[in-house]
Amino acid sequence: MDLVLRGVSAGLYRLGISIDSQNAVIGRSNWTFLGDRFERSVSTNRRTGNANDVKQGEAFAAEAARWDAFFRRNGVKTFQIMVAPNKESIYPENLPDWAAPGVPGVTDALFRGIGDSVFHDFRQPLLAAKQRDPTHLFYQHDTHWNTWGASQAFRAFADRMRFELPEVRWPQDEHYRLLRVERRTGGDLADFLRLGSGSSLDEEPILGVTGLPRELVQTAYGLNRPVDAERVADSRVALAHPVETRNALALNKARVLWLSDSFGGSMADLMHASFSDVVRMHWRDAFRDGGSLVRLLDEWQPEYVFVTTVERAFRGATFPSFLGYAPVAELASVIERDPPNAFVVSGMSGLERDPHDDSFRVTSRSSSLILSVPTEVQMGALARFTLALTCLDGSVSLPVQTFWKSADEARFHKDHSARFLHVGRRTVLDLDGAPGLQLPARVKDIRLDLRGQGSCERFRLDGLDYRPLSAVPATVGAQH
16 A cells, blocks of 8 residues: 555656645655644745734844843853754745745744844855855755755854854864765655655765764763664654763863754754764753753753754744743842742642642643732732742752733733743742733732643742832842
8 A cells, every 4th residue: 555655646746746735845846845734834934024023033032031141140151042944945946836935034024023142043144055056955855954054054153153152163164065965865755745765865965074083972861871873863853862972072172052953963963073062952852851951951061052943943833932931030049038928829720739738739731820819919010920839849940831910801811921931949030021021000810831841740839929010129138
């Protein structure tokens, strides 16, 4: 049956017809593109960017600034986010007519809102490389860029970082040089189209960096267990556990925490040639297993934190779900004691309360807690939200989204909410009209949505407060 399907698919493919258009779209000259099943990639690419996208970009910049401040408080020298372009952003001429991109696009609007920040937009370096050299920057039958495309992005990244990190040595011109092109089997899009995993459908550029001397050792982080290097390098295989890579002959003796999706694979040779000790994990897993990212930061003590994400995730739902849960400024250290429990529990979902010690146990992947006050709190232009919550299962962080509403509002709304990463015991969040945030005139109810992904499955609520900033007494002293 599979042979019949492969034969039918190959015939339709030659006619430009996809057997699975939700996963793979066939364009001109045998180029294939990812379908709408992944982050609504095609539909979003066709849409023109608007004011809401610019506003979202402003929120991204604010959230990234919070992450940057958090990392720097923990000894990190720099935090940078690399956005790898979608294939259709570099080869729009190979899209089918009906999938023509919007101009200006959603990504254009997002970067307009982001402005000058820690984000790197790699579309222009790759478009410039496309004009200089006919070598493909992306595989025709795979979603991902190849080593040639990734090298153009890494080179642009290195050029910008030379000013911020003058102590770092970067690969030289000969390391980016294209040595030869070899044949390669089709990738994920060929798999979706059942074109045969053994078919030599694409080209694999081989670069000068492969000739650098290296002593590479790859293990599962914290387990001291060797990993399959080919599987780690395969963009179709998701990282199930952080991977530690050591290269004794790297250009720099430095520790890097690399939060990367599958687009990091083709960049890995250059990253490992540059830095001696790299731990790579998917940014999607940052909050799992009791707070993987915060724990890694404490154990690994990286000097640099780099993020690599593909454009479709960046402008979709998955990457913002990581970026948005940023830790807040370290105001908790100046609060002497937990806030009074002015708000009392009035409802819960996906939680059970232990009557003996007043702790809570998570019973669902979607858990929330509603707290209320007898009389509405009058708010001003600025507000302070204080949460004292202790994870009782050893978790070191917990993603939280807090909502607020007045008595006359029927339901909670995302426009009256804020997301943050609760680290340690106490979070103090000053709400000051940040992008996308609307402060209410009065507050009666607060909802806490706990996005633990298996973390903090048992906790104690030690205190919660929400009041106008003008009503907050000045406090000093160390956290106890």
